Amino acid sequence: MGNWVHVVGTGTIGEPLIGLLTKRREELGIATVSFSKNRPTSEDVGKVEKMVRRGARLCVLPEIAANGGPLQSGPRAFEQAGYPKPTMLTPEAIAGADVIMDCTPEGRGIAHKAEWYAPRAARDPNFRGAIAQGSEFGFGKPYAYRINETALERGTDRFIHVVSCNTHNIAVLLRALGGTQLERLAEASFTCIRRASDVSQRGGFIAGIEAGTHEDAHFGTHHARDAYALLSTLFASEEHRDAVLGAPTTPRILSSACKAGTQYMHVIHADLLLRGRWSHDEIVDRLDGIPTIALTEFFDTPRVFAVGRDYGFRGRLFNQTVVNPKTVAVFPSHDPVFGHRTRIHLWSFTPQDGNSLLSSVAAVAWLLDPETFEQRIECVKKYLMRRI
CATH class of the missing domain: 3.30.360.10 (Dihydrodipicolinate Reductase; domain 2)
Incomplete structure (x- = not known):
């Protein structure tokens, strides 16, 4: 299947990150970009349509109904709300992606690590790792692009914390x-x-x-x-x-x-x-x-x-x-x-958001291949400006 990157969260970091990964997928050496969406809220239909149109794959939770009422999640709930047809379930993406980028609100990344990412790392030696954003202190080794690449250890640092802006x-x-x-x-x-x-x-x-x-x-x-x-x-x-x-x-x-x-x-x-x-x-x-x-x-x-x-x-x-x-x-x-x-x-x-996005893409590229990540993120470094 090639390198597969899964993004959890579609907010102010997750949405542009999905856009960046899909736009520069070939240069970054990524075959598949997928993302999780938990609830089929009507206001996000247009945003998700755009991400899917750019090549990202929509993943959703298994079907959940409230006390016998209408579906709150699952592929049918999303299609009924007007979303593109989901490609797979979120647990399947969590179990299969090479790298997972968690862009959820404060505190959830730590919880997701305990529930999903750490068990995956313990049983799957081929899992490259997971990355969390911003206020997830303690998720993994702190990282910012061009600040501490020398501190990252191949095979050891499978959990990386991209620090706040x-x-x-x-x-x-x-x-x-x-x-x-x-x-x-x-x-x-x-x-x-x-x-x-x-x-x-x-x-x-x-x-x-x-x-x-x-x-x-x-x-x-x-x-x-x-x-x-x-x-x-x-x-x-x-x-x-x-x-x-x-x-x-x-x-x-x-x-x-x-x-x-x-x-x-x-x-x-x-x-x-x-x-x-x-x-x-x-x-x-x-x-x-x-x-x-x-x-x-x-x-x-x-x-x-x-x-x-x-x-x-x-x-x-x-x-x-x-x-x-x-x-x-x-x-x-x-x-x-x-x-x-x-x-x-x-x-x-x-x-x-922008400086964290650069470090996030660099962290993804490093987990995929520490030897070539600097060359592969040239396509993203071009967005750096010298004068503003």
């Missing part, structure tokens, strides 16, 4: 400015100003600013915790990790978050303290030297967002962050104990 932003800034092994990083703090909802969502919008709590006693919010976990995979020992990033109870990466009444983009304020003296031009050159970072002259999210809408894949920017060099401020100092230091302040725009 803001974690991508934080991690790429830390590696760009702190060094590939974070050898220049003394400390860092990030304030994530999150959009209230996606443009495709009706609920969750707010009229103003909503302050977030610091729910993590050590990191502040999950953004720093997830970035710490991601970057920790770069170190061979806990001692080395603690020397660079600090121990988990005394980390050198902290974060805060709030939510703003906008549907465009998240924005992050970064405050980094680096070892040594660094000029503004040197900092900008380091940012410009990272292929997944885009520079812009724009200061506002509507215009950055509009570039993705007009020129990105499905309206999305695949870069991990977007920075206006004019927001970069450099403050040199000298400590009698630690020597020369440079504090960096900057603002960055987070291409939500």
